Amino acid sequence: MPKRKVAALEKVEADLVNLQYKIRRDPKSYAQEFYDQWLAYDAQRQIFISSPTTASSDDVKKFHDLVDLVAHVADLYPEITTPYPDHLKDLLNRHHATLDKELREKIVGSLTLLRRKDVIDSTNLLTTLFPILISTPSKTLRSLLYTKIISDLRESNSKSTNHRLNRTIQTVLHNLVTSDRTSTKGMWATRITRELWRRQIWTDAKPCDVMKEACLSDNEKVVVGGVRFFLGGDKAREEMEDDSSDDEIDMKKLKHQSGINKKTKKRQKALEKAVDKVKRQERKKNAPHPLNFSALHLIHDPQGFAEKLFQKHLQNKKNRFTLENRLLILQLVTRLVGLHKLTIISLYSWFAQYLTPKQASVTSFLASLAQGTHNLVPPDAIEPLIVKIANEFVSEAAASEVAAAGINAIREVAIRQPLCMNDTLLQDLVMYQKSKDKGVVMAAKGLQSLYREVYPELLQKKFRGKAASMGLKSGEVKQWKFGEEEAGGIEGIELLEKYKEEQKEKKKAEKVGEDGEAKDDDEDDDGFNSDEWEVGSSDSDDSSTGWINVGDSEDDEPAPKRAKTDSEAPGLVDADKENAEVEANRISKLATTTILTPADLLKLQELRREANIDKAMGNTSKRKKELIARHIDEGVTADDIELPAQLGKKSTKEERVALAKDGKPGREEHKSTQAIRKSKKEAEGKSTTNKEKARKKNFLMTIGKARAKNKRSLQDTKKALKAHIARSKSGGRRANGT
């Protein structure tokens, strides 16, 4: 019999990779081959299942390869491979602890591959992987599963938010945290939630709820995970956003390179990809900023949450968490209290035991206290604490840093609740500005200037300062009572009103000038000019109200003059005051009587900005308000408390050297700056400049030209020099600049 020719795939050594390639190119023709392999897979699977722990490495390897092949082509033969995903899931669920490492990874990889090919859906995949993530003892498998889960969630949310999937997973995580509060399994819930929050895939209230439950867990690790999320999750999210915008592509460079380098399809594609990416980035930049609420704002029932957190982890004497973690929890509780203006009275009495200079990391406690104070906290609750701080920290015997920290802490509390102080204590504290230590002086002065603004009556007359005393006299500085809130309004609305008035006047004057008669502008009175609704037409021509605001706002009037009138004729002053009240009432009506157009809002913003610039020059009370606003958003840290103590200190030599070295290239050995620059350039893959090349050129090679130059006539020299200047102006021989 003649020897038969053996086809490539029939050879004994024929590999599955080759077959896979062929199947993918022509699935119909290779259906028979695939079916054979499917049967082989099935047989191998049964061999494996019959003794999963004792399977020989050879069998495992074969099974591994077959799983790989089937996973890659499963989407081409959906009828045959229907049970395949279930096989894999079953294998993984039953044997994940004992499976061979590579095979296990292959099975996980195959499942995700099937997900990518849309053979199974995300919910299916994630509900398979998640229980294993929680239960497996293998670290490598855990990290693999974690990355797969995260990437699948990202993937399925990339085009549009997959609400159903998110809801399912969030519910799973929520159940995980709440089902067993003592186990560390909740860690995975916090990790996954935090990561997805950071990537802005989950931005709603549900993940916050998961984290809230994590905070109320019994396990220290889980609790810390949750607490850290609330304290730092939003910052991480912002940083992530900044990072993503960092890797910008130098389009100019790429285009230049594509002009010079060899033209291949690959390079062409790379360039197109880069262009695409740049375009996408541009679009992203121009897109409206997504409105992402911070996690602290999305918490449901913050009062209940803060109370539970405080009672469970802080007030409870049996709690054995480390001090560091308890401080984190305290930070979260006080942050919530300050931000949402919650009332937890027992919190303040609890603080008392920790306010001694010997307490470890006491500055953090002080910062938390300041953070947890707001204007609706009863002064009675804080006053003992303030007295205690003053007694423990601020005395002649105490170290200057301690005293400075104490005074500063008192000041931070007083910013938020000025009523917490009595005059004798304040007197004592203010007197510390006569101290010898600069830090203490600065802290005391800070306290004094704060009270000059918020409650000058509490200060002795000689400490009140000029502005405050005059304000007191004129009644301009008003003492807020406990619980009193400033009437809210739109900031700068009076400026807009004024601006509109001015515009109207101007227009009237113009019209008078043009037509000789003042035209009635009743037609514009309704304020629904169509062009005003377009932001682009910022020069809206006319005011939209019939309101005439004659006087200016009271801030702008010179204070001394007023003071004088005040002292001279009380009756007149009363009338003036009434007048001002009427005025205030009137002003606030602009927003209530008309609808502000987008153009109006734009103008309002502009006016506000201008006004702010004005105020930055002199008026400091605004600055203080901004300070408070900053604290509400960011919270107080121990550094804020410790800062003034650093003021008077001289830095050591090491610190100064470190400061000078900061941001400069590293210098391991003694080297010239030139050498460092050169090595840096080389590391970047750059060559020498033309100038350097010229400088290094062999002397013998240049000597001929140099001689010839010497022999030139004067005219030639002149020409050459002129040409040189012209060339350098036009950017060199190749005219690089133009």
Next chain:
Amino acid sequence: MGSSNKKKKEKKKDFQKAKLKVGKAKAKAANFTDTSFKAKSISVNQQAILSEGIDAVDQFKQNLSLAVTSKSDNQRRDALAYLTNQISATPPNNPVGTSAILTKLLPLISDTSATVRTKLLALFRALPPAEVQPNVEKILMYVRGGMAHMSNIIRTDALSIMEWLLEVAGDEVVSCPGGWLKTLNSFTSMLGWNPSLVSALSNQGWTSSSKPTLDARKRGSEAQVKQIQVLTQFLVAGFKPETPERHNPRAYWDNIYRLPGTPSPFAHLNLFGTPRDEDSEMYPDRPLRQRVFDAKWRGAIAAGVEGAKKEGGNVGRAAASLNRVLNDGTGDGILLPAR
């Protein structure tokens, strides 16, 4: 110039004496060996060359492991030959037992070397049939794996193993879990008569796609003849009329009080395993087998046989005998229970 300077320096370096410094440890010599570690055992990754000092049991075991793990074809072949000798000697020398040998050697069914596979078959033939019978399910898995192998030669050799298996344990082959339907599936897939494949191929449009790779030209008529022959044997084993057991007056009491003589006598109940689907179910008696065969495979196989008969020659002859079995097996006058 520069390079020669460099070379000179490098050469010099070899002869320079290392400077000793106060307070510093002496530099380690180039040939220094770290002996600070301690180990409870050392595994040496080599085989012993000597064969004299080893006793027979160890040598048997060594050859058994060599037959599977050795990288060289010849070594594997020789090891198998040694094992065959030992087993077929009188009295047979088999210190590890048939089951252990099978577990070890079954993966060799799809070995790349042809000589190894023939030696393997020879070894299997030397095994006592009674001890093979309990392991049939496991052997069948590997045989099915071999029958689905990409290489045609390996498939044919797997069929030889199947032949042997049908000889020594025909009843067990057709009645073990998955032994009937799954094996039939493998056979039909080999022959290209598989209906599920046809449906997967021609699921769209009204044109029937050509049967691309199923024809005898590619598979080789020789191989196809063998496939049909073995399938015939398989069906014969499956449709064999059961001889009624002689009446045993003590059977009733044995059933209740005696330990059963066969391994896993309650396997058909599947008390502890995973639930089986239709394909991997046990079909322990003939009517059951006939019924599922009629329901699932008769049409496909009959159609395939018709096609093969038309080809004539050896293939046609084999197909004709298969056809006879098909007709005999199901038309022997035994009435099937109503469906």
